Amino acid sequence: MLASARHAFSRAPYRAFSTTSTRAYDVAKLILIGRLGKDPEVRTTKSDKEYASYTVATTNYPPPPPNPDGSRQEAGTTWHHVICFNPNQTNYLRTLQKGAQVYVEANFELRDPDPSADSSSAQAQRQIFLRHESIRVIRQAPSHNETHE
Numbered sequence: 055m056l057a058s059a060r061h062a063f064s065r066a067p068y069r070a071f072s073t074t075s076t077r078a079y080d081v082a083k084l085i086l087i088g089r090l091g092k093d094p095e096v097r098t099t100k101s102d103k104e105y106a107s108y109t110v111a112t113t114n115y116p117p118p119p120p121n122p123d124g125s126r127q128e129a130g131t132t133w134h135h136v137i138c139f140n141p142n143q144t145n146y147l148r149t150l151q152k153g154a155q156v157y158v159e160a161n162f163e164l165r166d167p168d169p170s171a172d173s174s175s176a177q178a179q180r181q182i183f184l185r186h187e188s189i190r191v192i193r194q195a196p197s198h199n200e201t202h203e
Contacts, residue, residue, distance in 0.1 A: 081161070082161060082162050082163070082164075083159060083160070083161055083162070083187070084134075084159075084160050084161075084162050084184060085157070085158070085159055086110045086112055086134055086136075086156075086157070086158040086160070087112070087155070087156070087157050087158075087192070088110040088111050088112035088113070088134070088155070088156065088158075089110070089111050089153055089154065089155050089156070090108060090109065090110060090111075090150060090151070090152050090153060090154050090156060090195070091108075091109035091110065091111045091133060091152065092108075092109055092152045093108075093150070093151055093152050094106050094107065094108035094147040094148065094150055095107050095108070096144060096147075096148060103139065104141065104144060105137055105138060105139045105144065106137070106138040106143070106144040106147040106148070106186070107135065107136070107137050107138075108135075108136055108138075108147060108150070109133055109134065109135050109136070110133075110134045110136060110156060110158055111131050111132070111133055111134075112131070112132050112134065113129050113130070113131050113132075114129050114130050114131075114132065115129055116129070117129040134158075134160075134184060135184065136158060136160050136184040136185075136186050137183070137184065137185060137186060138185070138186030139185070139186075140186070143186060143188075143189070146189075147189070150189075150191065150195075151194075151195040152195060153195035153196060154191055154193065154194055154195040155191070155192040155193040156189055156190065156191055156192060157189070157190040157192055158186070158188070158189050159187040159188045159189075160184040160185055160186055160187055161184070161185045161187055162182055162183065162184050162185070163182070163183045163185070164180065164181075164182055165180070165181045165182075165183060166180060167179055167180055167181075
């Protein structure tokens with residue numbers, strides 16, 4: 055019995071990762087668990103390609119540590135803007151409603167500011183672009199009947 059286990063482990067690789075150039079891609083992925091801030095919107099690009107845009111709100115828990123005087127700041131809400139260019143996912147996103155609790159996986163890209171842009175424009179700021187990879191609904195949005203009861 056030990057001989058078979060030893061034989062199996064002797065064929066196992068010694069390193070769990072590789073630093074060689076055989077890696078195909080590096081990944082920058084963000085996982086969000088939060089609520090949809092509004093119904094997803096479907097838009098078109100200048101080249102008539104359809105895409106969906108949606109916003110996920112997350113709350114930072116636990117709240118920040120107490121101040122020296124013992125008071126504690128409120129936990130803040132962060133708004134994440136996600137875009138999706140997958141036509142099948144775009145159709146699914148149309149069915150989701152504001153308030154639904156979702157699990158989102160997105161690739162992100164950090165873009166440096168454009169030095170020639172006007173300092174008050176968005177292009178002059180560092181921007182994070184979140185490209186939708188997948189979404190799962192954890193809990194549907196409360197219906198209007200539930201909110202009025």
